[in-house]
Amino acid sequence: MQYRTQEGETKLKCAQCGKEIQDEKSSFCAYCGIPFDSKPQNTGLATGAGLLAMIAAAFSVAVGAIGVVNYLSYIDYYAAYGYDASTFIGFLFFGVFAIIASAFGFAGSALSLSGKRVKISVLGTMVMFASVVFTFVDVWYYDYGFSEGILLSGISVAALSIASAILVVKSKNEVT
Ligand SMILES: [Zn+2]
Numbered sequence: 001m002q003y004r005t006q007e008g009e010t011k012l013k014c015a016q017c018g019k020e021i022q023d024e025k026s027s028f029c030a031y032c033g034i035p036f037d038s039k040p041q042n043t044g045l046a047t048g049a050g051l052l053a054m055i056a057a058a059f060s061v062a063v064g065a066i067g068v069v070n071y072l073s074y075i076d077y078y079a080a081y082g083y084d085a086s087t088f089i090g091f092l093f094f095g096v097f098a099i100i101a102s103a104f105g106f107a108g109s110a111l112s113l114s115g116k117r118v119k120i121s122v123l124g125t126m127v128m129f130a131s132v133v134f135t136f137v138d139v140w141y142y143d144y145g146f147s148e149g150i151l152l153s154g155i156s157v158a159a160l161s162i163a164s165a166i167l168v169v170k171s172k173n174e175v176t
Contacts, residue, residue: 014031014034014036016029017029017032017034019031045170046113046167047112049112049118049171050108050109050112050113052163052167053105053121053124053125053160053161053164054105054109055156056128056164057101057106057109057124058102059156059157060098060101060132060153061098061099061102063094063095063132063135063150063153063154064095064097066147066149067091067095067135068091068092068095068096068099069095070091071091071092071095074091075088088142090138090139090141090142091144093138094131094138097131097135098131098132100127100131101127101130104127104128105124105125105127105161106124107121107124108120108121108124108164109121109124111124112164118172119168121164121168122168122169125165125168126161128157129157131157132154132155132158133158135154136154
């Protein structure tokens, strides 16, 4: 674990006991004895990225639910009156995409939080972002109208995904 002193000097702290590490070349902590390479390096930024990705994934679930629920209820309603409901297939498209994307998002979030393969976790945010773009194009194409639920959830997913990806990139640039 790293932090900077007010003088701008980089100091290391033991991730286990929190004591300052004097000998940075040492392979274990002089206070508690934990080997420094035993745990994956996780930074605050990667944790932040993981949390943002998790919230984005939750909103993505909401987009998915809106799509699938809308599709099912329109199908029900139209079928009851014998109308053709095929024009509502677009709800199913973006709904399913958003749910699949949320799975990628949650997986990426878990990677970031565990500090493992943090770079790959960006894939999760990319898939979620792509899902939002698809959703907006889909809603526009089928002329469904942008409800508040779709707009708020979609924009949240997009913004949080980008913020998460930025944190991952920043965490990679952190001095290790
Ligand atoms: Zn220690």
